[in-house]
Amino acid sequence: MPSAVKPPQTLYDKVFDAHIVDQKEDGTVVLYIDRHLIHEVTTPQAFEGLKNAGRRVRRPDCTLATLDHNIPTTPRKNFKSVASFIEEEDSRLQSVTLEENVKDFGITYFGMDDKRQGIVHVIGPEQGFTLPATTVVCGDSHTSTHGAFGALAFGIGTSEVEHVFATQCLITKRSKNMRIQVEGELAPGVSSKDIILHCIGIIGTAGGTGHVIEYCGSAIRGLSMEARMSMCNMSIEAGARAGMVAPDEITFEYLKGRPLSPKGDEWNKAVAYWLSLRSDPEATYDKDIFVDAKDIAPTVSWGTSPQDVVPITGKVPGPDDFTDEAKKQACIKSLKYMGLEPGTPMQEVVLDKVFIGSCTNSRIEDLRIAARIVEGKKVASNLKRALIVPGSGLVKKQAEDEGLDKIFLDAGFEWREAGCSMCLGMNPDILAPQERCASTSNRNFEGRQGAGGRTHLMSPASAAASALSGKLADVRNYAGWSHGKASAPVPVETEEAHMADIISDEDLDKLLDDPEDSQGNTVQSGAPSVGGMPAFTQLKGIAAPFEIANIDTDAIIPKQFLKTIKRSGLGSALFFPWRHDPKTGKEIPDFILNKEPYRHSKILVSTGVNFGCGSSREHAPWALLDFGIKSVIAPSYGDIFFNNCFKNGMLPIRIPDQEALERIAIEARAGKEIEVDLPAQVIKDADGKELAKFDVEEFRKYCLVNGLDDIGLTLKLDDKIKKFEEKRTRDTPWLDGSGYLKGRWRKDGSSMVVEAVAVPKTNRGEVSKEPLDW
Numbered sequence: 011m012p013s014a015v016k017p018p019q020t021l022y023d024k025v026f027d028a029h030i031v032d033q034k035e036d037g038t039v040v041l042y043i044d045r046h047l048i049h050e051v052t053t054p055q056a057f058e059g060l061k062n063a064g065r066r067v068r069r070p071d072c073t074l075a076t077l078d079h080n081i082p083t084t085p086r087k088n089f090k091s092v093a094s095f096i097e098e099e100d101s102r103l104q105s106v107t108l109e110e111n112v113k114d115f116g117i118t119y120f121g122m123d124d125k126r127q128g129i130v131h132v133i134g135p136e137q138g139f140t141l142p143a144t145t146v147v148c149g150d151s152h153t154s155t156h157g158a159f160g161a162l163a164f165g166i167g168t169s170e171v172e173h174v175f176a177t178q179c180l181i182t183k184r185s186k187n188m189r190i191q192v193e194g195e196l197a198p199g200v201s202s203k204d205i206i207l208h209c210i211g212i213i214g215t216a217g218g219t220g221h222v223i224e225y226c227g228s229a230i231r232g233l234s235m236e237a238r239m240s241m242c243n244m245s246i247e248a249g250a251r252a253g254m255v256a257p258d259e260i261t262f263e264y265l266k267g268r269p270l271s272p273k274g275d276e277w278n279k280a281v282a283y284w285l286s287l288r289s290d291p292e293a294t295y296d297k298d299i300f301v302d303a304k305d306i307a308p309t310v311s312w313g314t315s316p317q318d319v320v321p322i323t324g325k326v327p328g329p330d331d332f333t334d335e336a337k338k339q340a341c342i343k344s345l346k347y348m349g350l351e352p353g354t355p356m357q358e359v360v361l362d363k364v365f366i367g368s369c370t371n372s373r374i375e376d377l378r379i380a381a382r383i384v385e386g387k388k389v390a391s392n393l394k395r396a397l398i399v400p401g402s403g404l405v406k407k408q409a410e411d412e413g414l415d416k417i418f419l420d421a422g423f424e425w426r427e428a429g430c431s432m433c434l435g436m437n438p439d440i441l442a443p444q445e446r447c448a449s450t451s452n453r454n455f456e457g458r459q460g461a462g463g464r465t466h467l468m469s470p471a472s473a474a475a476s477a478l479s480g481k482l483a484d485v486r487n488y489a490g491w492s493h494g495k496a497s498a499p500v501p502v503e504t505e506e507a508h509m510a511d512i513i514s515d516e517d518l519d520k521l522l523d524d525p526e527d528s529q530g531n532t533v534q535s536g537a538p539s540v541g542g543m544p545a546f547t548q549l550k551g552i553a554a555p556f557e558i559a560n561i562d563t564d565a566i567i568p569k570q571f572l573k574t575i576k577r578s579g580l581g582s583a584l585f586f587p588w589r590h591d592p593k594t595g596k597e598i599p600d601f602i603l604n605k606e607p608y609r610h611s612k613i614l615v616s617t618g619v620n621f622g623c624g625s626s627r628e629h630a631p632w633a634l635l636d637f638g639i640k641s642v643i644a645p646s647y648g649d650i651f652f653n654n655c656f657k658n659g660m661l662p663i664r665i666p667d668q669e670a671l672e673r674i675a676i677e678a679r680a681g682k683e684i685e686v687d688l689p690a691q692v693i694k695d696a697d698g699k700e701l702a703k704f705d706v707e708e709f710r711k712y713c714l715v716n717g718l719d720d721i722g723l724t725l726k727l728d729d730k731i732k733k734f735e736e737k738r739t740r741d742t743p744w745l746d747g748s749g750y751l752k753g754r755w756r757k758d759g760s761s762m763v764v765e766a767v768a769v770p771k772t773n774r775g776e777v778s779k780e781p782l783d784w
């Protein structure tokens with residue numbers, strides 16, 4: 011536990027320090043991970059790596075698995091097995107693969123026939139698996155959600171998932187501290203979703219890059235745990251990898267009695283420890299933002315970035331509302347995609363669908379508020395669908411116990427089973443091209459909810475009001491609304507809408523199986539083979555210039571390509587919607603990577619900030635690598651993407667100096683080769699003239715130049731990891747041997763060792779549940 015004599019520290023500093031297993035001189039830290047949540051999308055390649063290297067999962071008791079992204083949210087009355095229930099082949103394969111892996115490695119798993127199944131970020135807190143002062147990771151960017159408990163929780167890529175499986179540690183660096191203080195009382199109709207949208211509007215999607223945000227102030231203290239989760243969830247959209255709230259009475263009340271929360275004497279010990287980790291009053295922050303709660307209105311997004319927000323009473327902005335040229339261009343692009351005219355009042359924007367769900371807003375309180383607003387009324391007749399998708403089977407059950415399902419069904423909503431659903435459309439719930447959706451999810455990127463689909467982010471209350479209005483609506487006008495409009499029955503999703511997702515399943519299979527690009531050229535298969543990493547020293551080649559800011563990983567590789575259990579063959583999927591015409595599927599000749607000489611690019615130069623923001627999908631670097639791009643140069647990056655590159659033998663280079671970056675971009679635009687020299691840390695033009703110097707962390711450079719597998723390096727620290735675990739067992743015994751694996755643990759000398767007992771299986775693809783102890 012942290013000592014009282016240390017200089018003033020933040021909550022983040024304290025939790026981070028309490029988990030250091032080893033620290034190198036350059037600041038690289040081996041950090042112990044208390045809790046690992048896993049799902050089907052980002053684990054197959056990690057398990058494959060483990061198997062190939064003959065490694066085990068070090069702490070199955072600290073690992074919890076579920077299915078969420080791929081699964082249909084249709085009724086499960088006839089559910090027999092995942093293998094027979096999931097129709098779409100790639101989704102089925104990914105889901106069955108998870109089931110096989112959890113059996114092979116003895117990991118607790120909530121399958122589709124378990125009422126505890128749900129979105130990974132809903133079930134962790136619900137079970138008390140997420141606890142204050144812990145480190146929590148998941149191969150998913152919205153792991154930031156769990157920071158609501160005062161946990162240091164962040165998303166990781168698949169290589170890091172494998173690293174945690176094998177070592178229960180991660181190699182990382184200390185982040186900077188940022189504070190967002192929200193003081194005062196929230197106005198009626200304003201929720202924590204509005205707080206976070208408002209804050210992202212202020213700081214931008216790159217505002218928190220490199221930082222961990224601590225949310226504090228009276229408005230935050232007044233929020234429930236569920237509201238805090240919604241807010242921390244979107245820290246990633248604010249550019250930060252993690253967001254935290256100091257644990258308090260509200261936290262403890264939420265956790266007490268949860269299946270995996272500490273019990274009896276341990277509970278009191280745990281609470282005392284958790285309280286000791288609050289930020290010291292004199293602690294300082296690298297970035298400080300103050301928000302007056304009364305300035306926050308119900309907020310909605312208008313564009314294709316979560317920073318594109320206005321109060322619901324506002325209008326769609328136009329390029330003239332921005333002074334910065336890059337922002338003007340981004341506005342033009344967003345308006346075109348969203349099909350909006352500048353100056354249109356937001357409340358006149360007509361909707362096609364409403365989605366209330368996702369790891370941001372699918373908890374019981376979200377459903378309660380939505381139900382209160384729609385009770386006794388009907389969804390507008392112009393809506394094609396209005397979906398309520400509970401975040402977990404337990405949320406669903408509770409809502410049904412309270413009669414909320416009936417309220418929704420009577421109002422004309424669909425009442426679905428738990429899953430990610432229309433948040434990203436890896437499952438059958440998607441938008442058709444040009445359909446407009448009021449959504450309680452967290453990302454409004456191009457194609458996020460379905461190719462060509464248009465997303466407006468908002469709170470559950472606003473989404474409920476919008477469902478009644480059929481347009482984007484100000485919830486404050488709906489509180490007393492009692493006369494429902496006549497509503498038409500909500501049509502069910504057609505097969506056509508699903509297939510409209512640009513690429514058919516057959517095409518997808520072909521692309522993934524065939525290591526050729528869409529032009530039929532064999533592409534360099536640069537993605538590393540499992541267990542190894544190619545060395546990186548000098549790289550000379552054509553550099554493709556990209557001039558847009560905030561290029562997200564959904565754009566680098568859209569969701570339909572994430573349903574693979576392999577790392578290779580993704581080159582054809584790179585920037586798929588930007589490279590191909592959605593109607594014909596043919597190449598768009600003007601897109602940079604479709605032009606000569608850029609088809610042969612080995613380097614990508616982005617003059618825009620925050621390259622690779624958003625999702626943790628390691629498929630993004632895999633796709634770049636498979637296309638032939640081994641190095642990216644940009645002013646700044648999404649943190650997870652930046653890490654993921656190194657894990658694949660790629661070099662992402664930060665060049666924050668605008669002039670130096672422009673020198674490089676000039677060469678790129680001219681179609682000339684440039685050279686990246688990692689040992690010398692310089693970028694040169696084709697004649698060897700220096701264009702820029704760059705920094706790279708010593709440890710990362712060492713691994714890249716020598717092609718080292720960092721799992722092997724961490725495993726060499728086994729003695730230190732064991733020592734850490736002994737101390738953890740003494741100080742925080744409630745973190746060992748989760749309730750689900752009771753009786754499977756034995757003491758082996760000084761350390762806890764899990765016995766290699768697979769979760770009992772009923773039949774292939776089906777895993778039986780551990781008995782519930784509640």
Ligand SMILES: CC(C)[C@H](C(=O)O)[C@@H](O)C(=O)O
Nearest residue numbers: 051149150151152625626627
């Ligand atoms: C599939 C996963 C990698 C991804 C993420 O990391 O966020 C997904 O959950 C998303 O929301 O885009």
Ligand code: SF4
Nearest residue numbers: 152368369430433434
């Ligand atoms: S953001 Fe959406 S897709 Fe990602 S975990 Fe949350 S609900 Fe699932």
